[in-house]
């Protein structure tokens with residue numbers, strides 16, 4: 001189903017952005033004849049992924065969604081190129097449980113690597129079938145056929161895709177384990193090119209429809225009212241306190257509370273003015289003692305990664321032993337547009353529109369909460385503000401679903417800034433101890449990584465919905481921070497290594513994944529501690545890494561060598577000698593092979609540290625990146641810049657503040673982020689390998705940023721900062737401790 | 740109960756029905772007038788996503804009460820700055836630089852930058868960064884935004 005938006009200006013009343021639905025989207029003609037069968041969504045069917053109409057217009061169905069990364073355009077490029085049709089003959093439908101295949105949550109920088117490759121496979125299968133058909137129709141061998149703009153030709157004869165398949169389904173299987181032969185990389189015309197993003201003109205002119213702009217006729221607006229403390233019980237509500245606000249009504253179920261009204265402003269006013277009382281609840285640890293609390297939390301299980309040799313024995317025998325503790329603060333996703341969703345409940349069926357990164361999972365969760373069968377729930381993705389993981393979108397969708405059911409009307413829920421900062425799930429606190437030993441010759445003999453991180457419950461990645469928890473309706477009891485053990489093990493070939501992740505039973509806030517979950521925290525601790533070892537052996541940090549990388553891993557070594565050239569790296573050990581003055585400069589680097597199996601990234605950063613105020617400035621980053629085949633170089637650059645800047649913000653500034661009851665950093669003043677004056681220059685070298693697999697890009701770049709900064713600070717002032725965010729106070733305290 | 744309020748938005752005189760004269764302009768633009776350019780980001784004058792021009796000056800519409808808008812004041816939103824067919828130079832430069840990720844903050848960036856270029860036709864990088872320092876972006880599009888503003892300045 002395609003969504004046609006028609007905007008009308010109605011100069012009265014509320015909710016005037018009208019959206020209508022039509023079963024006949026651009027593929028209407030193609031499907032009309034076979035309309036008896038619903039559109040397939042199985043991953044094994046070509047028709048699940050694409051349809052071509054009589055005019056040759058291609059509709060692509062993607063279970064992976066854009067999330068504001070621009071990857072939508074890259075997915076369209078992949079299909080357009082494989083089929084040899086122009087970009088503007090391709091349309092993409094994303095994340096609609098009724099029509100798109102369940103390609104899994106949009107996370108982990110897997111949209112191109114996994115989702116895009118599935119689309120390519122489907123398009124390749126379609127192309128092969130179309131060429132076979134053309135060869136029959138034109139009576140020529142498939143090998144001599146050429147495709148240009150969706151028209152197959154040979155020796156003056158031609159037939160278009162539309163003529164062959166328009167109005168019909170492919171009814172073809174695609175096996176992603178044994179994919180059909182796709183085009184030779186040298187024949188790619190769109191892949192590898194910086195095709196401009198299809199969404200950008202609309203976003204620059206106010207014509208693009210975000211979830212926040214979506215309206216359904218007859219819709220109510222709602223504001224939720226969350227408890228003032230986690231776990232607080234609603235004791236009373238004085239509905240008369242909002243009786244003067246036209247149309248404002250209270251919806252209450254358990255501890256779930258909301259105000260609905262026909263106009264958005266009346267819902268907001270209602271939520272502000274409604275008098276309520278709640279029980280007291282103090283469930284959180286004292287923030288000043290967070291790390292003691294984490295270290296003392298009950299362990300659900302221990303996981304071991306990267307075990308080689310016997311690290312304990314080797315550590316005991318080491319000539320020189322080093323150890324350090326690194327911690328990484330709790331972060332919020334901080335989407336600039338707070339979460340928003342619309343839901344409609346009609347004839348026992350629920351339709352939910354949201355910016356969910358996992359509409360198929362959301363469908364299961366909403367069905368469970370409302371006691372519906374999943375077939376009676378349809379979840380449709382509409383883009384929101386960047387979410388960088390599992391933020392509040394799904395929770396807003398649950399709020400809207402509950403309210404639509406309660407009121408019998410379509411409901412739009414818009415979270416406030418405080419709702420978003422207070423109630424989105426959080427990137428959990430991470431505590432990591434590292435130990436290593438060095439022999440007399442200066443070789444590393446042992447390495448141990450030991451972390452305290454929340455468990456991932458085995459039954460899935462369903463972050464419990466706030467609305468389900470507050471109402472007491474059936475909820476998923478998962479603790480789902482994601483695969484945050486990744487990159488706890490290292491790729492350096494030390495003779496004895498071990499990483500142990502203590503998976504904790506609980507963590508202070510409902511956890512979820514935020515960009516580069518676990519991989520960032522683990523890489524930060526590992527790459528900082530590696531730098532400590534380099535310094536302890538008086539080695540150049542890049543040379544030290546090269547010494548221990550697997551010599552067979554040529555791509556990783558090339559990244560480091562290119563980094564030396566790009567940053568004009570001067571070979572020496574850290575810290576710098578003969579430092580003087582108040583503002584001192586330093587340079588640090590970091591490197592990772594993402595999850596030890598894919599995308600390589602190396603970075604160098606320059607810092608300036610103010611020795612009086614403790615302030616860190618990062619004027620410049622250099623990046624070398626190898627993600628295999630690049631689909632859209634400019635899109636990749638955009639993502640890399642974004643990941644670097646966002647992670648700089650997280651590393652230097654961001655930290656969720658809380659008291660015993662609740663988050664207290666509920667706005668941008670109390671949870672500040674990086675602003676323009678602090679933005680660094682970023683210089684990049686992107687390695688393109690057109691005949692390699694297209695690996696994930698985006699979040700791998702974030703993994704190396706905190707460690708590069710910490711290492712650069714050490715280079716400048718000879719002192720380690722081991723606690724994110726690296727606030728001026730912490731830098732000053734570290735300098736004082738070292739003095 | 741409802742009262743009428745007349746506004747000049749994007750060059751047109753319009754009249755809207757409101758219940759509360761203190762309603763912020765943002766809701767009039769988005770809900771009564773169905774404009775998608777001005778965006779709700781914080782409602783607290785902290786992020787800039789809701790920025791519009793009033794008589795050419797950038798204003799945070801999320802805290803601008805309708806009662807404070809005087810007759811004859813001209814409100815311009817992203818839609819009024821330029822259209823897909825007739826882009827304002829700042830919009831054109833942002834498109835050419837592909838200066839967006841999610842783009843949610845971009846309305847504010849464009850409105851603020853357009854106002855900056857009226858005051859200062861050839862800003863330096865530092866001046867651009869200063870002018871935009873109260874506009875937040877969580878996607879990290881800042882570097883591109885600065886390049887786009889510089890490009891727009893060349894289109895004067």
Ligand code: FES
Pocket residue numbers: 778779780781782783784785786787788789790799800801802
């Ligand atoms: S929404 Fe107005 S400044 Fe944030």
Ligand code: FES
Pocket residue numbers: 068336385386839840841842843844845875876877878879880
């Ligand atoms: S582009 Fe997403 S917030 Fe700026």
